[in-house]
Amino acid sequence: MTRQKLTVLGATGSIGVSTLDVVARHPDRYEVIALTGNSRVEVLLEQCLQHRPRYAVVGHADAVAGLTERLRSAGLSTAVLAGPAALEQVAALPEVDMVMAAIVGAAGLQPTLAAVRQGKRVLLANKEVLVMAGALFMAEVRKYGATLLPIDSEHNAIFQSLPAGYAGEPAGAGVSHILLTASGGPFLGTPLERLRNVTPAEACAHPNWTMGRKISVDSATLMNKGLEVIEAHWLFNLPSEQIEVVIHPQSVIHSLVQYVDGSVLAELGNPDMRTPIAYAMAWPERIAAGVAPLDLPAIAKLSFERPDLLRFPCLALAFRALRDGANAATVLNAANEVAVAAFLAGRLPFLAIAEIIAATLDAVPVRPMADLPAILAEDANARAVATELLARRSA
Ligand code: NDP
Ligand code: MG
Numbered sequence: 001m002t003r004q005k006l007t008v009l010g011a012t013g014s015i016g017v018s019t020l021d022v023v024a025r026h027p028d029r030y031e032v033i034a035l036t037g038n039s040r041v042e043v044l045l046e047q048c049l050q051h052r053p054r055y056a057v058v059g060h061a062d063a064v065a066g067l068t069e070r071l072r073s074a075g076l077s078t079a080v081l082a083g084p085a086a087l088e089q090v091a092a093l094p095e096v097d098m099v100m101a102a103i104v105g106a107a108g109l110q111p112t113l114a115a116v117r118q119g120k121r122v123l124l125a126n127k128e129v130l131v132m133a134g135a136l137f138m139a140e141v142r143k144y145g146a147t148l149l150p151i152d153s154e155h156n157a158i159f160q161s162l163p164a165g166y167a168g169e170p171a172g173a174g175v176s177h178i179l180l181t182a183s184g185g186p187f188l189g190t191p192l193e194r195l196r197n198v199t200p201a202e203a204c205a206h207p208n209w210t211m212g213r214k215i216s217v218d219s220a221t222l223m224n225k226g227l228e229v230i231e232a233h234w235l236f237n238l239p240s241e242q243i244e245v246v247i248h249p250q251s252v253i254h255s256l257v258q259y260v261d262g263s264v265l266a267e268l269g270n271p272d273m274r275t276p277i278a279y280a281m282a283w284p285e286r287i288a289a290g291v292a293p294l295d296l297p298a299i300a301k302l303s304f305e306r307p308d309l310l311r312f313p314c315l316a317l318a319f320r321a322l323r324d325g326a327n328a329a330t331v332l333n334a335a336n337e338v339a340v341a342a343f344l345a346g347r348l349p350f351l352a353i354a355e356i357i358a359a360t361l362d363a364v365p366v367r368p369m370a371d372l373p374a375i376l377a378e379d380a381n382a383r384a385v386a387t388e389l390l391a392r393r394s395a
Contacts, residue, residue, distance in 0.1 A: 003031040004281075007090050009111050010102035012037035012044050014212045015125045015151065018273045019100050020047060022281060022289055030281070034090035036103070036111075041067055048078055055079050055093075057086045087111035092118045098281070101126040102151070104214050105337050106379055109133055113372075116146040123280045125151035127231045131333040133375045134234035148235070149280035154180045154228055155235055156276035157254035157267035162236070178238060179256040179264075180228055181248040182307065183208050183271075185219040188249060192311050198350045200343060208251040208271045217340045221353055222307060226318020227336075230329050233322055240322045245315065247305045252294065269294055313354040317361065324366045327378045334382035335360035342390055352393065360386045 006023065010016045016035075023030045032051040037044035038059035048056050048071055058067060061082040068080045081089065084107075091099050091114040099115035100123045101108055108126035113133075115122050117140060124130070130137055141148050150156050158180075163173050186205050187195060203220040204213050211219070218224035229243050254276075256266040269275050270291055278289035309316045314336075321328040339356040342348035348356070363385050369375050 001028065003029060004097045005031050005033045005095055006098050006100065006281075007034040007036075007093065007096045007115070008032065008100045008102065009036050009087060009091060009108065010100075010104065010126070011035040011047055012040040013102055013104065014210065015102035015273060015277070016100070017043075019102065019123075019277050019281075020051060022274050022278045022287075023051065025290055026287055029287070033093060033096050036087055036090060038103075038107075045070055048076060049074055052076060053078055055081060055086075055090045057081045057083075057090055059083070084110065088114040091115040091120075094118070097121060098123060100151075100277075101129065104128070104212055106132055106333065109137075109375075113137065113140060116140045116148075117144050119144045119146050121147040121149065123149050123151050123277070127152055127227050128333050128337070130231045130234045131227050132330045132379060133372070134230065134329065136369075136372060136375060138234050149283055150231075150235055151273070151276050151280055152228060152231060153271070153273065153276050154255040155232060156279060158232065158236065158257055160267045160279065161255070161257040161265035174260045175238075175242075176258045176260045177242040177244055178232060178236065179244045179246050179258060180225060180232060181251070181253050181255050182222065182225040182245055183219065183251045184247045184249050184305075184307075185222065185224075187220055187311075188247065190311075195311065195351055196349060200346065203343070203350065207249070209273070213344055214337070214340055217343060217353075218336070221314040221350070222312035223314035223318065223336055223340075223353075223357075225307070226315045226321075227333070229315075229318055230322050240319055245307050247307055248302065250299060250302055252299060252302055314357065317354065317357050321361065324361075326366050326368045327364070327375075328361065328366055330369065330375055330378045331361055331364045331382040332357060334379045335386040338383050338386035338390065347394065348390065356386055356389050356393075359389050363389075 032053045034055035035053045036057035041063045056078050064080045064082050071078045088111050091111040098121035101112040102125040105128050109129050112129050204216040251271040254267050256264050258264050272291045274289040275291050278287050321332040335357040339353040
């Protein structure tokens with residue numbers, strides 16, 4: 001079998017590390033061509049030593065010479081590059097078959113688009129790409145014949161639970177609606193009063209999943225589920241009325257599809273991102289992922305509840321942005337990135353994350369975005385507005 005050639009964007013992060021774990025289990029199937037990181041150069045070095053890629057990309061040019069030197073002394077001729085243009089370059093290499101898009105946030109948009117425009121198999125973890133630029137991104141996927149496979153566990157579960165060959169026509173397929181499950185995050189049962197002074201460390205201590213810091217905070221505010229509602233809208237061509245969120249604290253049911261005849265199909269498993277990663281890498285085949293089989297008697301109980309929009313207003317803000325359309329989700333995503341970074345830096349209380357996002361949505365008019373430069377301009381403008389609101393808050 002010819003090996004599938006792979007670029008991992010965001011290799012040094014949580015999803016990147018899980019991806020390389022799956023790759024290492026199947027050296028007969030996959031060959032790593034390029035790995036990218038940003039600041040964690042030591043992690044990238046170790047990954048290069050193990051996977052021997054042709055290219056490695058770091059965030060800053062200052063790190064290039066040092067990493068090159070250490071790779072040479074280990075006998076590797078890996079070309080070390082830096083910066084956003086290099087990310088696009090390694091995403092679009094002609095020899096690459098598939099690209100794992102696992103950069104966090106808006107920084108992943110252009111490299112992921114570069115892979116799409118080469119018609120590659122794109123494994124999409126970087127949900128912010130669809131939130132900030134869903135219409136353009138999906139149009140490019142269709143135009144260039146890229147194969148888009150969701151890594152986000154909920155969307156991967158829905159993809160697995162939809163009819164084979166499903167092409168985004170929910171009514172024709174007999175789909176009534178989809179149910180996205182949410183663990184509820186670390187503050188599911190935390191009273192509103194106590195949420196005022198929770199710390200970044202508490203917000204990042206997720207009960208079921210080990211993830212990067214930004215998505216961990218998103219899970220704690222439930223903005224992650226809001227971003228996922230918008231992600232599902234674009235991936236599965238569903239209006240907001242056909243997307244529901246249900247809290248399921250065990251994270252065993254990864255999401256469900258409700259059909260018009262009353263059937264509900266779901267994908268279940270232990271909460272381990274190697275399952276959706278392996279599924280998307282091997283699709284339509286299946287490969288081992290190193291994940292233990294589900295032990296239902298040991299789990300004993302699965303429970304469900306409705307989300308509390310009073311304690312978690314970010315979910316309602318995401319539904320609002322989806323309904324408003326045009327630039328609203330771009331603005332939501334940018335404001336969220338600014339607010340979460342401020343919270344992680346200890347400059348903003350937890351409950352003020354939603355306040356900053358709401359105030360940014362209120363301040364920026366809903367207006368159409370024609371193309372990529374317009375999307376980037378909306379993103380930059382919303383970041384400036386949110387940053388200004390932050391500054392005024394602490395003044
Ligand atoms: P991490 O923070 O663990 O990793 C992020 C990766 O992106 C790192 O490799 C980081 O490099 C790189 N990166 C960060 N900023 C930049 C930048 N400006 N330019 C280039 N590269 C950059 O995040 P996760 O792996 O947790 O998440 C990645 C994406 O996957 C997110 O969009 C998240 O929402 C999504 N996702 C994650 C899940 C999870 O279980 N972790 C589940 C579902 C979706 P470095 O670390 O070297 O600085
Ligand atoms: Mg998810």
